[in-house]
Amino acid sequence: MAYGSNGAATLRSKQAASAVPELSGGWPLLGHLGEFQRNPVSMLARGSRELGDLYRFRLGPQKFVLFAGPDAHTAYFKAPDDQLDAKSVYQFTVPIFGRGVAYDVSPELMSEQIGFLFPALRESAMERFARIMFEESNLFADSLDEEGELDLPVAMNQLTVNIASRCFLGEEVRNEVDAGFAEAYHDLQNGINTLGFFLPRLPIPAHRKRDRARRKVTDIFSRIMRERRRSGAQSHDFMQTLMQARYKDGRALTDEEVTGILLSALFAGQHTSAVLATWTGLELFRATAHLERVREEVRSAYGEGGAMSFAGLKQQPQLENAVRECERLHPPLILLIRKVLRPLQYRDRLVPAGTLAMVSPAVSHRLPEVFADPERFLPDRFAGPDSEEKQHQYALIGFGGGRHRCMGKHFAIMQIKAIWTVLSERFDFSLDSAFPGPNYGSWVTGPRTPCRIRYRRRSQASVFR
16 A cells, blocks of 8 residues: 655556545535435445445535545554644634644644643553542432433533543632533533534634633633642642643743643543443443443452442453443544545545545444444453454544544543443433434534433442442
8 A cells, every 4th residue: 555655656656546436426516415414424334335445525515535444544544644634624623722732733733732641641640530530420429319310411421521620620620610610611512513613713602602611711720820830739630730841942831722732631531431421321221231240340340348449440341341332333523534635545546635534433333344243232342352453453443543543542431431330330220212313413423312311229239438
């Protein structure tokens, strides 16, 4: 395979390459927009069945190419940033994260900014995060009645905001959750919408609320940073790490940069974690045999009167396999998109500059040649040395791949395991209606709402103190 390297051989190869085949069913002017709006995953899966692992389609005037399957993913994820560019695609995030951070800077500077956070994700930090996850999950469980009803996506969003704000942003922000931060963060989340993808500065109501929320979050974070500097307080969180960080040239980060990087980290982890936690719960509720194995695993890991720990969570493969199977079946991000800046060759096909190139975890994770019986929830496919994901580096891409793989993947999986370790041990759950389908109207794809479940507190004593 050639991935766009320079030289005479590559030039001859490009000249011999043929055009990418086009998906059938497009309309003049609109292209495949109508079918895509109805069900994007169904449309993309149709193209994969008809045309294989590389094909093109149009959404209005914009040309797209889908790379589907592990081999195509290799070409996609190994392409350099000056060939496949994320910055030009994700400009809709700039009003949320702010100027001078994330997709408003060069890939090199963005990598340096993200790199500041790696020390805050060391194993010693994970041990502290596990305690916080346990405490917050128990606080949530304690707030529930003996039996009742929950809108599960709302509950998971609330719980993961509490966990993430405390782990990443510090106790001060966690204490502000009920005093304005949660509402502002919710308005920032709603600022990510389909219209905003194309016109992020359009003055629609959702964008005006987004901009007000961004100013409020900036005020909250700036006030906390001023107080930390005044008092000399040293906290173990992302905010403190960024306050003490220095660029390669020795410059400290501004408060605006700290705020933007914190928001980008929070968005990268919290919203997707909330959605994946929701899907994990829904699948476990109907896979009762696997749920019982999860509960037995909890009792084995913690015994009587124990407390959740990082070491204990690592001894829960039954639950981890369920989370990873939900990552496969219900990836929160159904599309990852880059802009082709230089022509990209894959096998004997040439993707021209100006095209938007995408991969779809929702399509590739259900390819029968990659995953056996792909429509079924089978957590054991990830068990042992023959785990199906190990057949290829890019078989499972729910957290991205290559240089841009999500740095918070292990935190996200641990958080979901912590939540369902506590909740499945303390409650029995059941769906109020049929298993919900995906809501493709949201950038992060959760179940259609409302998604109500019933719960009843279990009579047996808890294994946790």
